[in-house]
Amino acid sequence: MTVESTAARKSRRSAGTKSTAGKTTTARKTPSSTDPELVQLLTPEGKRVKNAEYDKYVAGITPDELRGLYRDMVLTRRFDAEATSLQRQGELGLWASLLGQEAAQIGSGRATREDDYVFPTYREHGVAWCRGVDPTNLLGMFRGVNNGGWDPNSNNFQLYTIVIGSQTLHATGYAMGIAKDGADSAVIAYFGDGASSQGDVAESFTFSAVYNAPVVFFCQNNQWAISEPTEKQTRVPLYQRAQGYGFPGVRVDGNDVLACLAVTKWALERARAGEGPTLVEAYTYRMGAHTTSDDPTKYRADEEREAWEAKDPILRVRRYLEASNHADEGFFAELEAESEALGKRVREAVRAMPDPDHFAIFENVYADGHALVDEERAQFAAYQASFADVEGGH
Ligand SMILES: Cc1ncc(C[n+]2csc(CCOP(=O)(O)OP(=O)(O)O)c2C)c(N)n1
Ligand SMILES: [Mg+2]
Numbered sequence: 001m002t003v004e005s006t007a008a009r010k011s012r013r014s015a016g017t018k019s020t021a022g023k024t025t026t027a028r029k030t031p032s033s034t035d036p037e038l039v040q041l042l043t044p045e046g047k048r049v050k051n052a053e054y055d056k057y058v059a060g061i062t063p064d065e066l067r068g069l070y071r072d073m074v075l076t077r078r079f080d081a082e083a084t085s086l087q088r089q090g091e092l093g094l095w096a097s098l099l100g101q102e103a104a105q106i107g108s109g110r111a112t113r114e115d116d117y118v119f120p121t122y123r124e125h126g127v128a129w130c131r132g133v134d135p136t137n138l139l140g141m142f143r144g145v146n147n148g149g150w151d152p153n154s155n156n157f158q159l160y161t162i163v164i165g166s167q168t169l170h171a172t173g174y175a176m177g178i179a180k181d182g183a184d185s186a187v188i189a190y191f192g193d194g195a196s197s198q199g200d201v202a203e204s205f206t207f208s209a210v211y212n213a214p215v216v217f218f219c220q221n222n223q224w225a226i227s228e229p230t231e232k233q234t235r236v237p238l239y240q241r242a243q244g245y246g247f248p249g250v251r252v253d254g255n256d257v258l259a260c261l262a263v264t265k266w267a268l269e270r271a272r273a274g275e276g277p278t279l280v281e282a283y284t285y286r287m288g289a290h291t292t293s294d295d296p297t298k299y300r301a302d303e304e305r306e307a308w309e310a311k312d313p314i315l316r317v318r319r320y321l322e323a324s325n326h327a328d329e330g331f332f333a334e335l336e337a338e339s340e341a342l343g344k345r346v347r348e349a350v351r352a353m354p355d356p357d358h359f360a361i362f363e364n365v366y367a368d369g370h371a372l373v374d375e376e377r378a379q380f381a382a383y384q385a386s387f388a389d390v391e392g393g394h
Contacts, residue, residue: 037237038283039263040253044311046319048258057262063326069110069257070317070327071335073102076126077314078339079135082346083125083142087292091350092142096123100255100287103313104220106130107260108188108282111268115185117156117178119171123220124160124190131157135342136349144356165191165198168217172204175213175271186271188216188264194225196241197233205245205277214271216264217242217279220254222286227299239281247277254284255313285311358384 041051041058080098087095098105105126112118112130120127125138132155140146141160152158161167171189178185195201196219208215221238223230234241242249248270252263260282267278285308289296321327362377 037239037251038253039250039259040256041258041262042256042316042320044255044316046316046323048320048324051259051262054259054262054266057265058258061258063324066317066321067327067331069106069261070314070321071338072106072110072126072129073257073314073317074335075339075342076102076106076129078343079129079346080125082343083139084288084292086139086347086350087142092139092292093144093356094142094291094293096291097286097288098123098125100285100308100313101220101222101282102126103257103317104218104254104260104282104284107257107262108190108218108264108280111261111264112188113185113268115156115183116268117158117171117174117185117187119158119167119174119187119189120160121164121167121190121192121195122160122162123192127190128157131155133157135346139346139350140353143350143353144360145353165195165200165204167191168195168201168204169207171215171217172208172213175208175215175277176211179212179214179274184272186214186216186268188218188268190218190220192225193219193221193223193230193233193238194228195219196238205242205247205279208277209245209247212274212276214274215277216267216271217277218264219279219281220284221281222254222284224286224290224296224300226290226294227296229300237281239279242277242279247279249279249281251281251283254282255308255311255316257313257317284313 039051039054040049041054042048077099083092083095084097086092101123105124106129109118109124109127109130118124118127118131125135128138129135133150137146137150138160141149148159150157150159158167158170161170168189168191171187175187178187189204191201201217204215205217207213208217219238221230225233230238237251239249239251250263250267252259254260263280267280270276270278285305287305287308318327318332358380359377362373362380365373
């Protein structure tokens, strides 16, 4: 038996990590444009590259549709920025920004058909936009005034799910159900790199594979699960996990809206054709904080974000539109005005919403009263009352 020295063990354990300005970050290999693992149709420079397998899924796309994808991403980013500001101004309890993930969400969202069904996490504002959910409904949920948000069946867009990974099971069950009904639609479940470690996700992979369920698992690998890097979730690229369950997995450039559209269309068509589940790993980056309650400067280096800024999902489409003369100054100016108007609309809508009822959380926990809930309500009332003097003094 060899005895490993403490120093050797320490150095082995810390392999792959480096310290940057007092923060420990994990060294990561970022796939490049030429990486064969990564499906990419539009480079960060805005150059259209050929792809023998996936080109056909976007071959018929018109300049008008391209401008539409760009518009979706710009408006979603604008709405998201407005929501972050509204939280900072005390109008929302919390906000989970999608900054940086616009292409993954708009590309996949626009690939869905009206009769498909979507199971989101809490960050899918771009997908909600594609499904026609009014942004003010999302804001009402984060303000705590509309009991979870919207009617899921109006847009085939489930309620936001905070319990990490659980919606993949809901999606799988739903997909198994519509298959039994003989429907030719498909289901798509969104989840994150962190969620991929959850038992629920593993179970949904097993069930969907065994029952050949018409479901697409769309994993946005945004490199972080709050402060945990993807390296802490997996030893293999996430898309390769699918192989062990017996269905295909594909890694797509999550900052490339065209590639996300093409790959998701392919996966949804497989599902509709009875070929079972697919795992799509959209390789992207969370440009902002996990939520407005988080401070990423505590655990990740600024240089990492800067490197991803060069791969901005919106900028590359703008470059492509300009280089191919598919959009002129007038288009960009009009869109800017439309963004302003959207910002104003959501701001005014949120300010017109009532304040949340702080005691509503204790209602409807049980059909009848419950001693523990009564105790908690009383504790909370006492806590609230402890601020009375402060408020009265001002
Ligand atoms: C079952 C469960 N465990 C823990 C949490 C706390 N939590 C909220 S978000 C999050 C990280 C999720 O990371 P990821 O799946 O990568 O999604 P992202 O937030 O990056 O979009 C955790 C652990 C939770 N909401 N549910
Ligand atoms: Mg994540």
